[in-house]
Amino acid sequence: MKILFIHQNFPGQYKHLAPLLxxxxxxxxxxxxxxxxxGNWKGVRLVPYALPNRTGQNxxxxxxxxxxxxxxxxxxxRAACKMRDDGFTPDLILAHPGWGESMFLRDVWPEARMGLYCxxxxxxxxxxxxxxxxxxxPSDTAPLRIRLKNLNNHIHFPLADAGISPTRFQADTFPQPFRDKITVSHDGIDTRTARPDPEVRLSIEGQVxxxxxxxxITFIxxxxxxxxxxxxFMRALPELLKRRPEAKVLxxxxxxxxxxxxxxxxxxxKQIFIDEVRGQISDADWARVHYLGRIPYDQFLRLLQVSRVHVYLTYPFVLSWSLMEAMACEAAIVASDTAPVREVLSDGETGRLVDFFDTGALVETVCELLDDPEQRARLGRAARALMVEQYELNDICLPRQLEWVEALMRMPTNQG
Structure with missing residues (x-):
């Protein structure tokens, strides 16, 4: 079978599925x-294309x-047309439509099946x-502009045979009847790599x-x-540092x-909120706050493994892989009580939830966990168990994605 992947930042969400196929x-x-x-990446042929130079227009x-x-x-x-003219005809197109790249591919290959990452x-x-x-x-037009951002989605809906979405929260944002075409299956967490390590040491020269x-205490x-x-998180820092004189914040x-x-x-x-709170924090306390920037994945995992309390906050939006990787590492987590988080984290069972806007509750809950090693251990074990049982990459999520691909190929093609 010939499979074409479309992703601006390939491999993106296809980093496990594409090489497996x-x-x-x-x-x-x-x-x-x-x-x-x-080039070639893990058995996948990479074909580049470039954006045209455009002059400014109104x-x-x-x-x-x-x-x-x-x-x-x-x-x-245009790049697809060249591929077609050179003899390539995919049986299946798997596309992340978020940047618009796949909106005209049915015009090139009308017989190909198309699955979207929703x-x-x-x-x-x-x-x-x-x-x-x-x-x-301050604008009464905000809802109008938000609706217009969905034009790209609506262009893609008639083209797609099926969709896949990593969480119910994300899938449920899509309207009917397209929602019925979406399978919920997470990208997967490699719990064999993201795992606890009691002997871990995170050493970054000149930093920590x-x-x-x-x-x-970690925040990512x-x-x-x-x-x-x-x-x-930054507004909680002054009080956290005062109450935890030995804590290091990464x-x-x-x-x-x-x-x-x-x-x-x-x-x-970053700097705006440093400036907002810096005057409330002594130089000695500020020296215990370490901004690490973006770090390699091996250091990222060691950071999660060394964390005594990990803080994760988010608007009602796409759930971060980092939260679930922290859970796989048995981190004790304090997270915002928002819908995407509640899908994977239950208060008092796999972590602790606080109101996104309640700075006092965030400080109190972090301090409570820091003082309670038994609670931290219990929450961490339960968090990892959930990741292993429901979100493990190789045993659960990749097999589900393969089933989705196989089911997609059995469907009669939707020719837009």
Missing amino acids: AARGHDCVALTLRVKEP VHPWIVDLDTKVTRGEACY ELYHLSDYPHLHFDPEFEM DVTREDEV NRNLEPYRGYHR IVGGDDVSYGARPAKGTTW
Whole structure:
């Protein structure tokens, strides 16, 4: 079977499925902006394409997002036409449609089946919108602009034979009748790699050197920003540091923006909230706060293994892999009581939940766990057990994804 993967940042969510399908003898190809030259990644042939140079044009600000996606879709379409003319005809297209790349591929290969990775449908009601009033744009048009962000989804719905989504929360954002086409199956957590290690040591030269003997509080974002509760965590820091004089706080994340609005030009969310709280923290306490930036995966896992309490906060949004990897490492977790988190974490059973906006409750709960090693151990064991039983990559999630692919290939093709 010939399988074409479409993902701007390939492999992305296909990092396990694509090489597995290639290892099973399928001819797997990825069309992606990620590379500049043709190559091979774990048995998957990489075919690059590039975006055209475009001159500036007047576009209504509400549809800049669609304009960008159509540009990517056209570029991907032209690259696909060349592949077709060179003799490549996929039986199956697996696409992450989030950047618009796959919107014209039915025009190139009308007979191919298409499965979409359904990450999120943007809803314009609470709590998807207006969750955090602090960062609301004072505009009555916000729901209109959010709805327009779904134009790309609606272009894809008639093209797709089926969808797959990692969590119920994400799948349930999609409207009927397309929701009925979506299978819920997580990407998978490699619990053989993400596991506890009582002998772990995290040593990053010039930054930190800690073991399980140290009182370590961890906080992780891809980028440090409000969508992932960075501001709420920072506002808890002054009191946390005062109450825990031996604690070391390790913060992982970049300075860019993954979700939501950007800060004022020339600033970063990271620095904005450092500036907000720094005056409340002594120099001696601040020396116990370590910003590690983005770190390699082996260091990331050691960070989770060494963590005494891990804090995870998020808006009602896509759930981070880092939370579930922390659970697999038996971390004792304090997390925001938001819908995506509740899908994998139960208060008092696999972790502790606090109101996203309740700084006092966050501080109290972290301190309670730091003082209670038996509770930490119980919660950590239960969290890992859940990951092993329901989200394990090789035993559960990859087999489910393979079943989804096989079922997709048995479907009569939907020719848009």
